[in-house]
Amino acid sequence: IFLFLTNLIFAQQPVTIPFTEKEGLPDVEFYDLLEDSNGYIWLAADKGLFRYNGRIFENFNHPSKRGLSVFGLQEDAAKRIWCNTISGQFFYVQNNKLHYFIDLKEELKGQLPEYVIKDNILYVFYEKGIFEIDIKTKKRKSIQCNALISYFGAPFLFKNEVYFTVSNHIKKIKQHQATEVFQFQKKTILLRNSSFWSIGNTLFFSSFYDNTQHFYVKKNATTPFETIITPPEIADKTIIRTIIKDNKIWFCTNRGVLIYKWNAGQLQYITTYLKDETVSKFSKDKNNNYW
Numbered sequence: 001i002f003l004f005l006t007n008l009i010f011a012q013q014p015v016t017i018p019f020t021e022k023e024g025l026p027d028v029e030f031y032d033l034l035e036d037s038n039g040y041i042w043l044a045a046d047k048g049l050f051r052y053n054g055r056i057f058e059n060f061n062h063p064s065k066r067g068l069s070v071f072g073l074q075e076d077a078a079k080r081i082w083c084n085t086i087s088g089q090f091f092y093v094q095n096n097k098l099h100y101f102i103d104l105k106e107e108l109k110g111q112l113p114e115y116v117i118k119d120n121i122l123y124v125f126y127e128k129g130i131f132e133i134d135i136k137t138k139k140r141k142s143i144q145c146n147a148l149i150s151y152f153g154a155p156f157l158f159k160n161e162v163y164f165t166v167s168n169h170i171k172k173i174k175q176h177q178a179t180e181v182f183q184f185q186k187k188t189i190l191l192r193n194s195s196f197w198s199i200g201n202t203l204f205f206s207s208f209y210d211n212t213q214h215f216y217v218k219k220n221a222t223t224p225f226e227t228i229i230t231p232p233e234i235a236d237k238t239i240i241r242t243i244i245k246d247n248k249i250w251f252c253t254n255r256g257v258l259i260y261k262w263n264a265g266q267l268q269y270i271t272t273y274l275k276d277e278t279v280s281k282f283s284k285d286k287n288n289n290y291w
Contacts, residue, residue: 034073039286145178156196
């Protein structure tokens with residue numbers, strides 16, 4: 001983990017400090033990072049779930065949890081912090097305590113799923129389909145989706161609708177079913193190299209295939225996805241995650257963080273940080289430090 005200890009000035013490289021166990025970091029292997037609505041930093045690590053309060057790292061555990069590692073940090077509308085495990089368990093933090101929610105071990109069979117939360121519903125995306133789970137009752141149902149190649153992933157909540165990819169399609173969930181939004185010309189895209197993000201009423205999607213990045217934009221609810229020009233600085237890089245922060249687009253890639261802004265229908269390059277590092281995610285804490 002790197003810590004930017006100063007406010008970023010985009011004309012120059014910021015001062016960065018590698019944050020290790022010597023500086024109090026509770027682990028050396030991390031899978032996710034989240035800044036919650038109160039400005040606290042949460043870390044999903046090999047040794048468990050941790051919250052940084054500005055001075056120390058607090059560990060959250062539960063007696064029913066199998067193993068230590070957690071993944072997939074999210075905050076829902078009720079300000080609960082969610083995580084899941086590779087053994088199929090889901091947990092959330094509420095009132096400073098980790099609560100057990102559900103166990104999908106038999107259904108997931110060791111697969112680590114992606115998930116998203118909308119209107120008190122947990123949507124779980126995995127190799128064979130999508131589960132829709134009511135958070136209040138824990139009742140579950142399967143989302144119907146006709147797909148020849150089954151891997152459902154990259155879920156993204158946009159304008160209170162859940163978008164996702166399967167095979168060479170972008171779909172969204174509507175009335176408990178998957179409906180078509182867009183189909184790529186390429187037969188199959190790689191979900192691990194795909195990313196959604198949004199700015200205002202505009203939805204974006206990127207995917208790395210045929211040895212280059214491809215970018216698509218849906219300008220509003222009534223227009224289809226269309227191709228936009230791929231900037232040369234990012235064409236050969238793999239985007240791991242895309243984050244909107246300070247009105248800028250931060251692409252976390254296998255070769256640094258590339259920062260752009262959306263201007264006049266184009267991605268306009270600003271700068272690159274940590275160009276020799278693989279960066280999977282970043283966040284900004286309440287003290288304006290970037291992790």
